[in-house]
Amino acid sequence: MFDFSLFTNxxxxxxxxxxxxxxxxxxxxxxxxxxxxxxxxxxxxxxxxFERKVCAAFQCRLGPNRVxxxxxxxxxxxxFKMLIKELISLNHTDKFLFALAPYLVxxxxxxxxxxxxxxxxxxxxxFNIGIFFxxxxxxxxxxxxxxxxxxxxNKFTLIGALRSGAQMVxxxxxxxLSVLTMVVFAGSMSVGDxxxxxxxxxxxxxxxxxxxxxxxxxxxxxxxETNRGPFDLPEAESELTAGYHTEYSGIHxxxxxxxxxxxxxxxxxxxxxxxxxxxxxxxxxxxxxxNAIMNYIPGVVWFIGKAIVISFIIIWxxxxxxxxxxxxxxxxxxxxxxxxxxxxxVLMVLIVVYGIHL
Amino acid sequence: xxxxxxxNSTLAIAAALTGIGLVALxxxxxxxxxPRSFNPQKGxxxxxxxxxxxxxxxxxxxxxxxxxxxxxxxxxxxxxxxPWAVRVxxxxxxxxxxxxxxxxxxxxxxxxAWRKGALEWK
Numbered sequence: 252m253f254d255f256s257l258f259t260n261x262x263x264x265x266x267x268x269x270x271x272x273x274x275x276x277x278x279x280x281x282x283x284x285x286x287x288x289x290x291x292x293x294x295x296x297x298x299x300x301f302e303r304k305v306c307a308a309f310q311c312r313l314g315p316n317r318v319x320x321x322x323x324x325x326x327x328x329x330x331f332k333m334l335i336k337e338l339i340s341l342n343h344t345d346k347f348l349f350a351l352a353p354y355l356v357x358x359x360x361x362x363x364x365x366x367x368x369x370x371x372x373x374x375x376x377x378f379n380i381g382i383f384f385x386x387x388x389x390x391x392x393x394x395x396x397x398x399x400x401x402x403x404x405n406k407f408t409l410i411g412a413l414r415s416g417a418q419m420v421x422x423x424x425x426x427x428l429s430v431l432t433m434v435v436f437a438g439s440m441s442v443g444d445x446x447x448x449x450x451x452x453x454x455x456x457x458x459x460x461x462x463x464x465x466x467x468x469x470x471x472x473x474x475x476e477t478n479r480g481p482f483d484l485p486e487a488e489s490e491l492t493a494g495y496h497t498e499y500s501g502i503h504x505x506x507x508x509x510x511x512x513x514x515x516x517x518x519x520x521x522x523x524x525x526x527x528x529x530x531x532x533x534x535x536x537x538x539x540x541x542n543a544i545m546n547y548i549p550g551v552v553w554f555i556g557k558a559i560v561i562s563f564i565i566i567w568x569x570x571x572x573x574x575x576x577x578x579x580x581x582x583x584x585x586x587x588x589x590x591x592x593x594x595x596x597v598l599m600v601l602i603v604v605y606g607i608h609l
Numbered sequence: 610x611x612x613x614x615x616x617n618s619t620l621a622i623a624a625a626l627t628g629i630g631l632v633a634l635x636x637x638x639x640x641x642x643x644p645r646s647f648n649p650q651k652g653x654x655x656x657x658x659x660x661x662x663x664x665x666x667x668x669x670x671x672x673x674x675x676x677x678x679x680x681x682x683x684x685x686x687x688x689x690x691x692p693w694a695v696r697v698x699x700x701x702x703x704x705x706x707x708x709x710x711x712x713x714x715x716x717x718x719x720x721x722a723w724r725k726g727a728l729e730w731k
Contacts, residue, residue, distance in 0.1 A: 280623040287627050334639050342652035343665075354632050361628030362621065376620045383691055384621075404665045405654040417673045420680045427687045434694045497655050502639040506632060578730030581676060585728045589683075593716060603697055604705055 253549060256372030283375060291364060291513065296326040298512040301559070302566055309570040333508075336501035341403070344498065348402035353499075353506035355395030360513045362388040367520045368446050368529045370550030381442035382434065385521065386427055389476075392510065393419045396485075396495050399507070403498035411494030414577060415485030418475055421584040422482075425472035428592040429465040432599045433525045436462065446529035451536045453528040461599040466526045468588055468595070473518035474565050475580070477511065481572035482580060519561035523554060527561075530554040675727055686715045 262282075267275045300315065300323065307314025315322030341349075366385045368374040378384050393416055400412020436458050437445045448454075454462050475482040478494075486494030496507045523529060530550030534542045575583070601607055654661045693700070693708050722728060 276619065280619065283620065284623050284627040284630070287624060288631055291627075291631070334635070335642050335644075336639075337643050337645060338636075338639060339651055341654065343654060354629060357632050358625060358628040361631070362624050365620070365624035376617050376624065378617050378621075401666065403654075405656075406661070406665050407655065409665060409669070413669060413673050417676050420677060424680060424683050424687065427684065431687065431690055431694050434691065435697050438695060438698055440691070440695055492655065501643060502635050505635070581730055582728070585676075585679070586723070589719065593712075593719075597712075600697060600705065604701060 253370075254372045255370050259372065287361070287365060287375065291361060292509075294516055295509045295512045296330065298516060298562070299326040299329065299508075301562070302512070302515075305563060305566050306570065309567075330505070333502050333505040338503060339500045341498060343404045345402040345404070348398045349498075352395045352399035352402065353503055355398065356392050356510040357506055359389055359392035359395065360510045360517060362391075363517045364513060366442060367517070367554075368442050368524060369554055370530045373530075373551065374443060377441060377443045380440045382430055382440050382445065382521075382525075385442075386423070386430060389514075389517065390419075390423055392514070393423075399499070400495035403495075405498050407491045407493075407497045408495050411485045411491045411497070415478055415495055417577070418478070418482060418485060418580060421581060422472040422475040422588075425468055425584060425588045425592055426476060428589070428596060429469040429472065430521075430525065432461060432465040432592075432596050433458070435596070435599050435603055438603075442524060442529070446524060446531055449528035449531050451534055453526065453531070453533070455526040458526075458599075459602055461595050461602065462526065464591065464595045465599075466522065468592055469522055469525070470561075470564065471588065472584075473522065474568055475584075477514045477518055477565075479511075479515065479565060480569035481575050483569075484574055484577060484580065515562055515565060516558060519558040519565065520554070522561050523557040527557045528553075672730060679722060679727065682718065683715070686711075686718075 263275070263279065266278055270278065303325070304314045304322075315325035318324045318328045340346075363385050365375045366378075366381055366388075376384070396419070397412050397416045400408040400410075400415070403409075433445075433454060434440055436454060437448050439445060439448070449457075451457070455466055458465075474480045478485050485491075486496075491497070496504055499507065528534075530553050532542070532545035532548060532550070532553055534545065654665065689711070690708070693704065697704070
């Protein structure tokens, strides 16, 4: 497999040959920032197009097909439309919090985005507590949503924000516990180590039954965490117009839109990393020829491909299940997912400590 | 495995600044090209055509706060489990017994909340 750190080390030695150390680090940070920004924006635009096409296919429509070949430029057109819309300043809002909310939402998704492993050596932040850091920063997003709803001084946004807060906060527990189950199995919280541990076999295959249960719970909780599918009651358009971002206009709304799609990618990316081996190609122990052929496909393609397949499943949920009521949503989390998750954790610990095979 | 020989915390700050930069840049760009017009009706809160009645930043249903408190309790306990989870194999049986005490208290907390009816949405 191609090790991307060859390339980055070359850049590092090239830059440090004629620059002092602090300038080298600053330049590299700027380069990383630009790369991050471009990937973030392009991926969000792709996801908007992807979701619209998939939704159209589910409803036997064509979807966007006018702007560019097969409507590929539709999301660029949308972006420019948002940029040229007026930013309306409202009379009774809390101006400071109203302006702060989009920053928090984007910040949370950008930090979580930077932790994802893209390929061999192609990972920006690799803390030894990587996956924990990811959960921690992605919960900043809830703050942004609550602030957006509260500061808009509108009843729709307040109800939307509180629903969203209750939902994201509840399902974060399930995400945390299913991640914990996989951390027990991997024996490490570092994203790089978790991916390397799946060199022989992905965790979904090698993790016995608890890994499969954890994956299903993660998928449900991840759908709820991104306010999508059957859990879209914070922005139930028939009752709350647009939920917590009703009062935002133009590019202000665009930020929430962007973060929503990026969160979909992040949730799928984390599922990929925990259960489907991150950028690791499909390997089976003993199938040497097969493994060698799979190694020819680059890690980035594997990672994005797997993430897109999982996103497709999450989008599929949206058109399969009807929207839940808030009491059903909370009961699902606290009375079903949480006890199952705790039981699943105990199972996984028994498997790891005593080597029981289920 | 790290991308470059830079400290992780520096990279995290760089990523955070990138996020803030993205918002600031897009807002600046939008400020340059988006139109401005004033209309007294425009500043009103979004409603179905009539002015908003009463206060919007009002007291709200207590059920939401109850779930927030429950979350806080369980999430902090979940955080305590993480360091143990990394060392599960090395700690073995002895570690398992000591964490079992903690875990049972956690489950008892859930059972208590359930029996008290804190998980019902009223």
